[in-house]
Amino acid sequence: MTRRSPTDFPSLRAIPFIATKTGGGVTRLLTDRQRQELATLSTRMNVSSRGIVYRMGGPAASLFICADGAFKSYRDLPSGRRRVAAFLFADDLFGLAQAGKYVNTVQAIMPSTCYRIPMESLTAVLRHDAELEFHFLCKVTHELRESQRRSFIIGRRSAAGRIAMFLHMLENNNAPEVTPDVIPLPMSRSDIANYVGLSPEAMSRATGQLTRDGIIKFEGAHAVRILDRERYDRLANEF
Amino acid sequence: MTRRSPTDFPSLRAIPFIATKTGGGVTRLLTDRQRQELATLSTRMNVSSRGIVYRMGGPAASLFICADGAFKSYRDLPSGRRRVAAFLFADDLFGLAQAGKYVNTVQAIMPSTCYRIPMESLTAVLRHDAELEFHFLCKVTHELRESQRRSFIIGRRSAAGRIAMFLHMLENNNAPEVTPDVIPLPMSRSDIANYVGLSPEAMSRATGQLTRDGIIKFEGAHAVRILDRERYDRLANEF
């Protein structure tokens, strides 16, 4: 789960929305200068497991960049239900607010660290550093696509299909796996259920089905192994 | 549906993610200088109803800004189903690509116009105009939130609830209504169904129910009137 950048400075990572001439899906990284620029603005924060970074409705004073670990961004609904809007991993951005208020609550799902950047100073810097700002633009664009992908997941009928798609998304968006075919799952099952829009029971039944079919296999509570990649891919894409 | 800016130059509109001192939900607008800057880069395009702006998978050479009318961004799935990812109105941005390819197809749902901006020149300009770029950042952030809201809509169980939420979204995101309590619906019912993740039949039954309950009333094919705002709001928010 730890995929740190060379130095302990903030970094952003995103697929550029323009084609790069320097080869395929190359990721854009910040230059050292930019990382230091961000570092001077930011405070490194350690958050214990289940620690809350901010709550929905609170004044949005800062933007955050996940440095290490994982967070979930969620919202509790009047009905008592909870919707997870996103899972956040290293280099992900969070805290984008609406009219000065946070729209979601963000909580660490494991001991994590993040950078906290005061909005005021960040916008001031961005206003004169277009190059740095461009990275933020790429990053937010990336998160927009991610969010659209999530809509597709939720739109699926089949529970097993949603889960396959979710795993697919985790596999593609994060670091190349340490162990091939093994996907780390730092979050709880019910968090996943809340993310893909299923009840915990339906989630459980669907994973049970996938396991019985020999498509996946859980390795402990926080990892899945893909046993039958062909059927797994087909499930995730057939839609 | 026409909410043009004073001049015929491109404009962006978004709720700022920082609190404004100049009062509540004020929208950020481009300065005249910035609009002209964009105008020199862009080509104004008239698109007839059902005209395709670009297709998914095609090379993403340009970014677009909706000037007038309305578009839908959608994706046809292997299963033959279609998912509408977003409806785009005046000042909305579209054409953000992934690795140089468009991810959705965009089609006008009425005679519309948009600005076409070559990616290359846009990024070149953004790199030296941080202020302009900041507007794009706000805008993309705005669309990210919109997309998250859509996930919430799709996540709802009740068809009537999804529709209420959808109408709520249209009502809040677009221009103040010409006629109070009347929401224009430029898109077809099945487009809406594809957006909220329902079959056309379920959509029809749900709107029928809402109508029978005296909550809404269709005025022609392209407008709804809210008859019972209290129950309508409750439906959209109870979730």
Next chain:
DNA sequence: CGTCATTTTGAGGTATTTCAACGAAGGTGG
């Protein structure tokens, strides 16, 4: 005014949700 697409209506099938209860796991304190 005719044709075609969209929308509506009907009946049956199927998936998930719900409610309830059991089992397992993790954390805490004695």
Next chain:
DNA sequence: CCACCTTCGTTGAAATACCTCAAAATGACG
């Protein structure tokens, strides 16, 4: 180190809501 407790995950059975298929009615457009 063990016992307790709380949270999370699983399983079962019934209910609900949407989906599918098929066909009629409405509406749009040339």
